[in-house]
Amino acid sequence: MNDRSSFRAMALVAALLLPALLLPDAGARAFDQSKYPDLKGQWLRVGSPRWDDEHAPLTAEYQAIFQANLKDMAAGGQGIDPTYTCISPGMPRIMNAYDPMEVVVTPLATHILIQHIHDMRRIFTDGRAFPKDEEPTFAGYSIGKWIDTKGSGHYDVLEVETRNLKGPRVYDASGLPFHEDNETVINERIYLDKMDADLLYDDITVMDHALTRPFSAHKTYARNKDPQPVWLEAQCADGNHHVLIGKQNYYVSEDGYLMPAKKDQAPPDLKFFKQK
Amino acid sequence: MLYRNTIGALSLAILLCAPLASAFAFDDSKYPDFNGQWTRPPGIGNQFDISKPKDRGQQVPLTPEFQAVFEAGLADQAAGGQGNDPTYTCIPDGMPRVMNVIFPMEIIVTPKTTYMLIEYLTQLRRIAKPHGLENMPEELSQPEYATAVGLLLYGAHTRRAVAQRPVTLVAKLKSMFVGQ
Numbered sequence: 196m197n198d199r200s201s202f203r204a205m206a207l208v209a210a211l212l213l214p215a216l217l218l219p220d221a222g223a224r225a226f227d228q229s230k231y232p233d234l235k236g237q238w239l240r241v242g243s244p245r246w247d248d249e250h251a252p253l254t255a256e257y258q259a260i261f262q263a264n265l266k267d268m269a270a271g272g273q274g275i276d277p278t279y280t281c282i283s284p285g286m287p288r289i290m291n292a293y294d295p296m297e298v299v300v301t302p303l304a305t306h307i308l309i310q311h312i313h314d315m316r317r318i319f320t321d322g323r324a325f326p327k328d329e330e331p332t333f334a335g336y337s338i339g340k341w342i343d344t345k346g347s348g349h350y351d352v353l354e355v356e357t358r359n360l361k362g363p364r365v366y367d368a369s370g371l372p373f374h375e376d377n378e379t380v381i382n383e384r385i386y387l388d389k390m391d392a393d394l395l396y397d398d399i400t401v402m403d404h405a406l407t408r409p410f411s412a413h414k415t416y417a418r419n420k421d422p423q424p425v426w427l428e429a430q431c432a433d434g435n436h437h438v439l440i441g442k443q444n445y446y447v448s449e450d451g452y453l454m455p456a457k458k459d460q461a462p463p464d465l466k467f468f469k470q471k
Numbered sequence: 472m473l474y475r476n477t478i479g480a481l482s483l484a485i486l487l488c489a490p491l492a493s494a495f496a497f498d499d500s501k502y503p504d505f506n507g508q509w510t511r512p513p514g515i516g517n518q519f520d521i522s523k524p525k526d527r528g529q530q531v532p533l534t535p536e537f538q539a540v541f542e543a544g545l546a547d548q549a550a551g552g553q554g555n556d557p558t559y560t561c562i563p564d565g566m567p568r569v570m571n572v573i574f575p576m577e578i579i580v581t582p583k584t585t586y587m588l589i590e591y592l593t594q595l596r597r598i599a600k601p602h603g604l605e606n607m608p609e610e611l612s613q614p615e616y617a618t619a620v621g622l623l624l625y626g627a628h629t630r631r632a633v634a635q636r637p638v639t640l641v642a643k644l645k646s647m648f649v650g651q
Binding site: 226 | 497563577579581593597
């Protein structure tokens with residue numbers, strides 16, 4: 196009798212669950228988010244969007260380039276920071292997160308969406324190798340691997356390597372330079388704080404031929420508590436008054452006149468315009 | 472004893488099926504497979520209506536005023552200018568021009584938001600699912616109803632705000648002058 200009741204109960208449960216059990220395809224495609232850290236929401240930079248410029252281990256050649264850049268900036272120029280023309284800051288400067296950031300985890304890639312000029316990173320986590328003939332980009336080509344450091348069955352660290360970068364790029368608004376060969380390699384470890392899941396870290400290490408040894412930074416981001424945060428558009432080109440003509444930067448006034456950016460700066464060559 | 476066996480059997484059955492619970496965290500099999508890189512098919516231009524030629528061939532039902540604006544823009548372009556097209560300054564082309572997909576597009580479907588990542592000027596669209604619905608048919612929680620639901624919720628919120636305004640005679644008179 197007891198066995199019969201148990202058998203009936205098992206049969207009932209099996210019958211109720213049969214549709215789900217008969218859908219192996221559905222289960223196979225389902226994305227088990229519970230295995231990944233919850234990175235949803237809007238992340239805001241904590242602290243300055245700078246690297247430790249004073250202690251960057253630059254080679255003597257690139258230290259001289261950096262100093263000349265600082266001198267130009269002091270005179271009103273843009274130095275070697277190219278972003279006033281609204282090109283992407285590129286990696287690793289993207290992770291300075293000038294504007295809010297979103298991290299979208301999917302089975303094959305983790306997407307880092309930065310609101311600042313809509314910089315987007317695809318970190319491929321599908322096990323692929325670096326391509327041999329891909330066109331270089333400012334964000335570079337990123338390959339990542341989710342790691343379960345505690346053996347708990349849940350991933351807690353995303354390790355990333357980025358190569359195939361395009362220039363010009365600098366680390367931050369100081370104009371701290373990368374080598375012009377653009378053979379930079381960037382390693383990252385992205386993870387949540389162990390005690391506070393609303394804090395996200397990115398440990399970044401840069402290998403570059405302008406450096407005498409690897410150069411690292413520890414970036415921190417805080418999760419916006421608003422479950423439906425506002426994503427303001429941050430478009431550099433919309434109302435940008437800086438222009439690059441030849442190798443000189445100039446300024447366009449509010450009423451549309453070309454102005455010098457530096458004291459005693461010569462105007463651009465107007466040889467292709469009819470002279471009055 | 473009988474019930475204990477039955478409860479035990481049910482527990483065992485549920486336990487055996489437990490792994491399924493986590494698998495249903497996000498059942499993407501319920502959504503179309505949009506994975507991959509999307510491009511315009513060969514031979515398709517990047518005009519708004521791909522079934523018609525570009526420029527005047529689009530036969531857009533513009534008002535006379537804006538037809539004149541459009542014609543002046545085309546004349547300027549013919550003279551070497553940029554006409555009315557502002558994107559030469561590298562500002563985003565915006566919606567709906569984004570969906571002309573000048574360069575490739577990727578679509579990422581997640582439970583609450585569908586993302587469209589447009590390679591051209593790295594433009595990003597977030598299409599959110601309606602939020603704040605309870606006890607409504609499942610269909611209403613789909614993105615195609617997001618605007619309608621959002622307007623309804625906005626209307627309900629505004630109505631509550633209006634209802635909370637002061638109703639004294641002095642407050643009413645004051646509101647007439649300050650345009651509340």
